[in-house]
Amino acid sequence: MKENPAMHKIMENMKPGVIALHGFLGKDTRNFEEIIDHDAGELERLETDRETLAAKLEEIRDKAMEGLGIYVKLNDTYMAKADSIRGKIPCPFDHPGVYSKTVITIQNLKTDEEMIYTDLGIHLIREHGFFQGTGSLFRMDPEKLHDLLEND
Numbered sequence: 001m002k003e004n005p006a007m008h009k010i011m012e013n014m015k016p017g018v019i020a021l022h023g024f025l026g027k028d029t030r031n032f033e034e035i036i037d038h039d040a041g042e043l044e045r046l047e048t049d050r051e052t053l054a055a056k057l058e059e060i061r062d063k064a065m066e067g068l069g070i071y072v073k074l075n076d077t078y079m080a081k082a083d084s085i086r087g088k089i090p091c092p093f094d095h096p097g098v099y100s101k102t103v104i105t106i107q108n109l110k111t112d113e114e115m116i117y118t119d120l121g122i123h124l125i126r127e128h129g130f131f132q133g134t135g136s137l138f139r140m141d142p143e144k145l146h147d148l149l150e151n152d
């Protein structure tokens with residue numbers, strides 16, 4: 001894959017401290033296109049797609065918002081809460097518009113694992129198929145997201 005100026009700008013945007021304090025790539029040494037390609041393969045293996053997962057995350061966000069910072073039980077496996085954080089954040093792919101920084105935390109009651117995401121994270125999945133780099137604070141692993149649907 002050849003890096004063009006547009007890609008270079010996106011890679012810069014994804015570094016820590018440019019748009020987001022912790023950046024979007026975590027410890028991942030792959031570039032964003034390689035991460036997207038890999039996760040697209042995961043979606044195929046799981047027989048799901050990014051729109052389905054993004055819609056689920058929106059549904060959970062809306063339920064979590066009703067809890068006003070307190071955990072809301074989603075089912076026997078999951079609960080979620082929303083923490084309001086002031087400010088907005090732009091898309092690293094240089095789209096117009098900004099996204100709420102409200103942080104949604106989903107906790108798996110059986111494994112104690114947590115997943116955290118924001119509105120931007122939902123946008124990145126839906127529009128870009130980008131689940132963020134491994135080790136990134138807001139990495140959304142397709143397999144773990146798929147489990148949200150399986151346990152619905």
Ligand SMILES: [Zn+2]
Nearest residue numbers: 091093095127
């Ligand atoms: Zn975008």
